[in-house]
Amino acid sequence: MRYIAHIRESDRQCQTVKEHLLEVKQLAEAYGAKLGVAHIAGLSGLLHDMGKLTEAFLNYITEAVNHPDAPPKRGSVDHSTAGGKLLFKRLHTGPIDINKAVLAEVVGNAIISHHSYLQDFLNQELESDYLQRVRDKSLDEYEQAEQRFFDQVMSEEEFQDYVNCAAAELEAYLEKEPSVSHEHKLMFLTKFIFSALIDADRTNTRVFEENKPEEPECDSEHLFARYYDRLMDKIRSFEEQNNADSPIHRLRREMSEQCDRFALRPPGIYTLSIPTGGGKTLASLRYALNHAKIYGQKRIIYVVPYTTIIEQNAAEVRRILRDDEHILEHHSNVVDDADDSDEAQDGMMTTQQKWRLAKDNWDSPVIFTTMVQFLNTFYAKGSRNIRRLHNLCNAVIIFDEVQKVPVPCVSLFNQALNFLKAYGRSSLVLCTATQPTLEYVKHKLDIHTEAEMIDNLDQVIEAFKRVEIVDQATMEPFDNERLAEFIADRLEDVRSVLVILNTKSVVRKLYDRLKITAGDIPLYHLSTSMCAAHRNEILEKVREHLRNRDKIICVSTQLIEAGVDVSFECVIRSLAGLDSIAQAAGRCNRHGEHELRHVYVIDHTEENLSRLPEIKAGRHISKKLLLDLRRDPAFHGGHLLSAQAMERYFNDLYTEFQSKLSYRVPSLGMDMIQLLTANKLDNTFFQDYCSKHGARLPLVLANSYYSAAEHFRVIDDRTTSVLVPHGDKGKSIIAELNGESRMADITRLLRSAQQFTINLYEHELRQLDHNNGLESCLDGKVLVLREGAYNDEFGLDLDNDSRFDLSIY
Incomplete structure (x- = not known):
């Protein structure tokens, strides 16, 4: 009998x-x-759907396809447990070989979790979700499925x-x-195998459903060689100016040439501290x-703190490399699958299945994404996140403005980078003018002793000095009343003012206050x-005014200060972390158009x-540093933005948050490092x-993934996006997402939608829902703002008139 995995729609x-x-x-x-684990990953693929070798699943999928209006009860057939049960039965019972166990x-x-997320080997209720599935759960037709596997798929000897x-x-x-402890190694291996299985399963299913050959893997070696030539053409053109x-x-x-020469160094963790x-x-x-090119890396990934930097940097790279096709911008997950399990729908081509199978696995040669998405790939729920993890190996990953790693995530960030360096053969570049001290925390970064790409940094920093910090x-x-007056005073002497506040x-x-007082001066939010x-x-309008040397005021949150290429004559920064002040200073006199300009810290x-405890x-x-400098101008290297300061x-910041650097989970009385990698003696749940x-x-x-x-x-x-x-x-x-779309269209639309999403807190969602400001598409998986809830001046409008707007997109 032919046992069926999928029926094409x-x-x-x-x-x-x-x-x-x-x-x-x-x-x-x-x-x-x-990772050198082809057979381990292959074993997961070989067994993941073994539970479909049953009469029950055959009847289930046939009924689902033949009677879509009255499908069988969802969840009535468990097909993901059988493969895990086979491994436990054969490798984990009787005389045990510890390696095979x-x-x-x-x-x-990985197998039992491939329709949801990795299970706990031991949970807070002091039970094992893993054992309950592979040892304790009774499966109808299990013995028959096992025998059919060996008869039809692979012989026992081959297996x-x-x-x-x-x-x-x-x-x-x-x-x-x-x-490195075995627990650390096995945690990352488990996540890597799970990533490989999720991507392989969904890719194969999508290719079958689309009924066309999978596109061949991009020849990154030749592509990067062509890109390098185009970049060098651009660099040579600068020399003719x-x-x-x-x-x-x-x-x-000279700094660019130093980076070129540094590329000869083997893969590792390095720093690039070029000033603004x-x-x-x-x-x-x-x-x-x-x-x-030299080391055969498959992709280049830029990881940035804010989505604003994605658009700017990606646009600049596109212009230089003259290629749209192979450069992906990934801002956030348009579809949130963190709490979903789709086992009951496997084999049925629902809308939910289509968006699950949509290509979203970071397989592009050049990728721009955010720190949130990078960390989610390793540590967050949802198979869509972890599906991308294996593509972080054999890569060059540049962390732009790395000082923005959230403090509770420092240890997790360090461990992810250590894994990618040691096992994933990736090269990691920490790129910022304000390097954090990541190698001095408990779970430290395994950074090379001679990691800096740029020689004589102190002289370089002094050469690029363009501003004075005014305390x-x-x-x-x-x-705000006093600030509005202060802005007006500054505009007596300068033509452009940028104000950066914390909330x-x-x-x-x-x-709103400046709209009353600014008069005819262009004002932007x-x-x-x-x-x-x-x-x-x-930002394009702002840049146009700056190019024309118009009078202009821009009021922004901190999103503008990291990597956004604008240059104001004056910047006013609300007191925040020293790294934020330094980044804000990079928006003032950025290109040295003027003599020293002023950055006012208020x-x-x-x-x-x-x-916002980190900002606080x-x-x-x-x-405290400002007060030190006021008492003695020679303190901390003599100025607020010195390397010593x-x-x-960062040492003071990490000391203050020392107990939280490993992502404390108060409700469990443990931190994330313990949950993921603690040995049994240190594991409270185990004791x-x-x-x-x-x-x-x-x-x-005994880890709790x-x-x-x-x-x-x-x-x-x-x-929520x-x-x-x-x-x-x-x-x-x-409108297109609300229509009937093919899978390839959904893939395209989800990528395009990245530019048109905002992230909302729960209280904002509740208020919008109360005001009738929300609707959804893709069977409720994508939330959408109604037109009245979005303002073309400042974006989200919680006090909207959507309750009177009954239009449907």
Whole structure:
């Protein structure tokens, strides 16, 4: 009998279970080869849908396709447990080979979880979700499914040989990096195998459903060589400009050449500390392209703190490389699948299945994404996040403005980078003018002792000095009324003023206040209440005014200060962390158009930072440094932005948050590092389990992957991505997503939608829902703002008139 894995929607053709298992195995092997674990990854693909070799699933999928209006009860057939049960039965019972027992746990967990998220080996209720599935759960037709697997897919002898190869790979993997605990190694291996399986399964299913060959993998070697030539053409064109021999241009050229030479160094973790205005984007791209050519890296990934930097940097790179097709911007997950399990729908081509299968796996040669998305790939719930993890291997990853790593995530960030360096053969570049001291925390970054790409940094920093920091913060308090007067005073002497405040609400209030007093002076507002496309439009208008040397005021949250290429004659920065002040200074006299200009640091009394503890702490430490300098101008290297001041700032910041650097989960009394990687002696759950059950947990691993992911948020408050009807393009995307779309169209639309999303907190969603400001598409999986809830001046409008707007997109 032919057992069926999928039935194609368009022509009712069937993909057999054997075909699907062997094809997913082949794909997973290719992904696993990046880590030297092809057979371990392949084993997960080989067994993941073994439970479909049953009469029950055959009847289920046939009924679902033949009777779509009255499908069988969802969840009535469990097909993802069988493969994990087979591994546990054969490798984890009777006389145990410890290596194969670990193999059963690592691969088995990936298999049973491939329609949701990795299960806990031990949870806070002192039970094992993993054991309940692979040991305790009774499966109808399990013995028949096992026999059919060996009869139809792979013989027992071949299977045993394959398992032996996988066990050998596991042994070799564990022997690397002897200073790292097995728990750390196996946590990352489990996540990597899960990533490989999720991507292989969904890719194979999508290719079958689309009924066309998968596009061949991009030839990154030749592509990067072509890109490098185009970049060098651009760099040579700079040398032909009239001011090419000025000291600043010569220094930029020398730093760029240093990055080019540094590309010869083997993959590792390095720093690039070019100051603002030093040509950081081109220099880092030059390193990345040359290094990728030399060492065969498959992709180049830019990780930035804010989405605003994505648009600008991606646009600049596109112009230089002259290529739109191979450059991906990934701002956020338009579809949130963190709490979904789709096992009940596997085999049925619902709308939910279409968006799950849509290509969203970071397989582009050049990718721009955010720190939130990078950390989510390793630690957040949802198979869409972790699906991308394996593509972070064999890559050059540039962390632009790396000082913005959220403090609670420092240890998690360090461990992810250490894994990618040691096992993923990736090269990691920490790119900023204000390097954080990541190697001095408990779970330190394994950075090279001679990691800096740029020689003689002190002289370079002095050469690029363009501003003076003016301390107003220790002189007088500011509210918006006083600030509006201060802005007016500055505009007596300069033509452009940028004001950066810490909270969206105070930015909006100042903007409304200035609309009354600014008169005919162009006034602009920027915040994350506006979608990326909208912010980009505003920034273009701002740049046009700056080019024309018009009078202009721009009021913004901190999103503008990291990497956005604007140059104002005057910047006013509300007191914050020293790194933020330094980045704000980079928006003033950015290109050295003028003699030294002023950056005023103020103490704004109307900002409520109770929910922003990092900014609050950074503000306090920066104020102490300012007071030190007021008492003795020779302190901290003589100025606020010196290397000594920056090192002191980060050391004080990490000391203050020492107990939180490993992402504390108060409700569990543990931190994320303990949940993910603690050995049994240090695992509170394990000790309590032994007391409760009077026996040891019969597993090698006792980590709590699901519980850890459930509590992980890169920022303290969970937000939801919402699509906004900004401009004709935003409205068009919403309309198309509401229509009947093919899978390829959904892939395209979800990528396009990145530019038209904002992230909302729960209280904002509740208020919008109350005002009838929300609707949805894609079977409720994508939330959409109604037109009345989005303002073309400042973005999200919670006090909207959508309750009277009954239009449907």
